[in-house]
Amino acid sequence: MTKKTKKSSATTKKSGPSWWQKLWSLTWKLSIVGIAVVSFYAIYLDQIIAQKFEGQKWHLPAQVFSRSMALYPGAAINHPQLMAELKLLGYRKVANPRQVGEFSASSTRIELWRRPFLHPEGNQAEQQVMISFDSEGVSSVKRMSDKRELAVFHLEPVLLDRIIAGDGEDRLFVRTPEMPSMIIDALILVEDRSFYDHFGVNPLAIARAAVVNITAGRTVQGGSTLTQQLAKNFFLSSERSIVRKVREAIMALIIDFRYSKDEILEAYLNEVYMGQDKARGVHGMGLASQFYFGRPIGELTVSQQAFLVAVIKGPSYYNPWRYPERAQDRRDLVLRLLMESDKLTVAQYKAATESPIGLRSAAKSVHQKLPAFFAVVKQELRDRYGDSLLKQSGVKVYTTLDPMAQEAAEKAVLSTMASLDKRAKNVQVGMVVTDKYTGGIAAMVGDKQPSYEGFNRAVEIRRPIGSLIKPFVYASALRQADKFTLATPIDDKPITLTNEQGKTWSPKNVDKKFTGQVPLLSAFKNSMNVPTVNVGLAVGVEKVVATLKKSGWNDDVSPYPSMLLGAVNGSPLMVAQVYQTLADEGRYRKLSSITAVLDSQNQALDVSRVPSSMAIDPATDYLVQYAMNQVVLSGTAKRLGAAFPGVRLAGKTGTSNDSRDSWFAGFDERNVAAIWVGQDDNSKTGLYGSSGAMAVYQAFLHERPPLSLRMMPVNGVINGYFDRTTGAAMQGNCNNIIGLPALDSSYHPVANCGESLSWWQKLVGQ
Structure with a gap:
């Protein structure tokens, strides 16, 4: 090889890139690729964040309110x-x-x-x-x-419950201006002092936490900012890994860049996990205030506000019901930090640390367990608005429920059914209470264990209503004032009726006795069967059915004579509907459980109002109410009257054949109630209306003291006088007379007391 060739070869070898040049080339190329990947990843995360922040941050549960x-x-x-x-x-x-x-x-x-x-x-x-x-x-x-x-x-109204979406999270959204400033001050002091200075991530805090944790040999301090915590809560799992922390940091930087500190703070205050209410996660300060203290966040004391910030560190660890000392120590730490930062005076600090946390009673649930009533509400919502309404975020449903009536009904059922169960094993109950003035369902119990979510006997049973039908028989008669008054004598003798198939029916009174003749009012208040059948037949069974249907009975009724004694199947809700009509001066209004529904923008949804109609003339209805009051004073419900002396009540007992079903329906000036007691298998209970269902109503009134019926006389009603024997209208100065309300249009007293017999004979056509 020549020297020239060797020189050329050496030159070529010398001019090639060195290893560090190759490394540099690879590094900047990889950096460009990395930057591109991170950029694209950041763009991807930015889209996720924007979709969450600028759309609907949370699916807010539908809130259900009382009246x-x-x-x-x-x-x-x-x-x-x-x-x-x-x-x-x-x-x-x-x-x-x-x-x-x-x-x-x-x-x-x-x-x-x-x-x-x-x-x-x-x-x-x-x-x-x-x-x-x-x-x-x-x-x-x-x-x-x-x-x-x-x-x-x-x-x-009382917030009864929130209908939770599939994620199981529960919250009440509170805007930052409505949040007490002390909570915000304490939160920043405890969780992120440099919140208003950093860009979503605080490197110094991360480094400081790392040193502390390494020194301690375990994790004792975190370096995450509020923004990082929000990113984790919103988008990430609680997994502990470097990848997750990096993603959290990138998202925190993006969030801080895109949104103001106030927006971030508001999101955090409504997202932060604050505890567990059985299967429901409690999220946000607004709901936590109700969960821990049972009142709105704006009414919390300084001590209570400090506790809410304290519990963020570990809701389970600082559970105040399980670990009161631990929770109080953590609260006091927050209060001390507030004092040291001049947010509290020394006097305020001492007063706050010396005060109890002030928790609500652990025995009192923040959710009303109303399975029977909520079932009716949900069905009414479906009927009005379809199945999708409750899936919408932020819906507010205003109902007719009266929390005090519901509490009284539940207590009455629990106490009475425990007693009745000793006499008739496995008896069950269905109860509906309505508001006399609004026509709304005020309370409902569907099981002897009121919180049981199952068969709703208040709505779903169909049992013979027995004597509860009798007021509608007598209302049909009393409207015919030329034939019937409260004093009219009614036959009480054995009768036998034969139908088209040749079958016979021989109604009997409960005591199996006959008196020959009895005044209409006595037949009513003592719930006598044979006189009632005679009245119904005289009026016409079809007219009785029409009165019942006009009053709101929504099932078919066969116009057979046996229906006059209650051979009509119904539920407590159906009975409550028609007795609401009796209590409301004869005016029919369909019972409802909902008064209004607002969407997420607090705009009212359209509600179709059912118009009212006059089912029973008010004057006639007054006579029926008077008779129902006599039932309580001296009739089959006299034990109820004796329990509330001086209080005017109206009621009617009912018992089906063989004492299988015990019924009671009645009302005071405020509420109408319909109650059934019986066996699910329709077996005999040995209970009458007065010994079973009426006992529940009596207990209800002990829990919710009744308001005496005003029973103001209506147009067309006067105080009349009638011969006790013949029922003839008499002058007020005659002997052997009784004073009773009567319809003015047909009250024509005889000219003198001696004419009563001939007048009565003319009246009955003799």
Whole structure:
């Protein structure tokens, strides 16, 4: 090889890239690829974040509310009832109300500072009022600011429950301006002091936490910012890995770049996990306030606000019901940090640390277990709006449920059924209570264990209603005032009826005795069968069926004579419907469980209103109510009357053949109730209407003291006088007479007392 060739070869070898040049080339190429990958990944994450933040952040559960108590002059609401309602709503009793959520009370007045709330008819501002009472109920409602008397004043409804979506998360959304500033201050002090200074990630905090953890030999401190925690809660799992932490950091940087600190803070305050309510995850400060304290977040004390921030570190570890000392120590740490940062004075700090946390009772659930009522609500929502409504976020459903009536009904069922079970094993119950004035379902129990989610006997059973049908037989008769009055003598003699197939039916009274003749009112109040059949046949079975159907009975009724004694199958809800008509002066309104529905924008959805109709003439209905009051005073329900002396009540007992079904229906000035007690297998119970179902109603009234029926005379009704023997209309100065209400149009007393017999003979056609 020549020298030239060797030189050329050496030159070629020397001019090739060195190893570090190759490494550099590879590094910057890989860097470009890495930057591109990270950029594309960041763009991908940005789209995910934008979709979450700029769309619907959460699926907010449908909120279900009770009725809103309306207070106005003449309202049938007494002092104890309003006191109980305020306690249920979490109002604080004080000597002198100074802020929202407080009230004071004397024996006849209540001064109240009402919370602001969303009402179906519009936002209701906070307001301070004085409510006065008399023996009839509410006498006046005056605004404290100017002493002006208000026509109507509403309390906020009770939040009964939230219908949870499939993710199992539960929350009440609270906007940042509505959040107490102390909670925000404490949160930043405890969780992320540099929140307003960093860009989503705090390297110094991460480094500091790493040193502390390495020194301790375990994880004792975290370096995540609020933004990183939000990214993890929103988009990531709780897995501990480098990959997850890197992804969390990238997302935190993107979130901080795209959104303001206030937006991030609001999202965090409504997303943070705050505890576990059985199968439901409690998310956000708004729901946590209700979960731990049973009141809105704006009414929490400084101590309670500090606790909410304290529990973020570990809701299970700092569970205040299980570990009260641990929870209080953590709360006190938060309070100390607030004091050291001049957010609290020393005096405020001492007062807060010395105060109890003030938890709600662990025995009192924040969710009302109302399986029977909620089943009716959901069915009504489906009927009105279809199956998709409850899947929408943020829907608000306002119902007719009266929480105090529901509580009284449940207590009555539990206590009475425990007693009845000793006499008749395995008896069950169905109960419906309505609001006499609104026509809404106020309470419902479908099982002797009211929280049991199963067969709803208040709605689904079909059992013979027995003597509960009799008021409609007599209403059909009393409207024919030229033939029937409360004093009209009715035959009480053995009868036998034969149908077209040749089958015979011989109705009998319960005592198997006959009296020959009995006044209509006596037949009614003592629930006598044979006189009732005679009245029904005289009127016409078809007319009785028509009265029942007009009153709201929605099932077919066969027009056979046996229906006059209750051979008609129904449920407590069906009975409540027709007795609501009797209680409402003969006016039929279809019972409902929903008053309004608002969408996520708080706009009311259309509701088809069912018009009312007059099923029974008010004057005739008054006579029936009078007779039902006599049932309670001296008839088959006289034990009920004796239990509440001086209180005017209306009622009717009912028993099916062989004492298989025990029924009672009745009402006071406020509520109508229909109750069934019996066996699921339709076996004999040995219970009558007065010994079974009426016992439940009596217990209900002990829990919810009744308001006496006002029974104001209506147009067309007068106080008449009738001969006790013949039933003839008489002058008031005659002997052997009885005073009874009568229809004015047909009340024609005889000219003198001696003419009664011939007048009566003319009346009956003799």
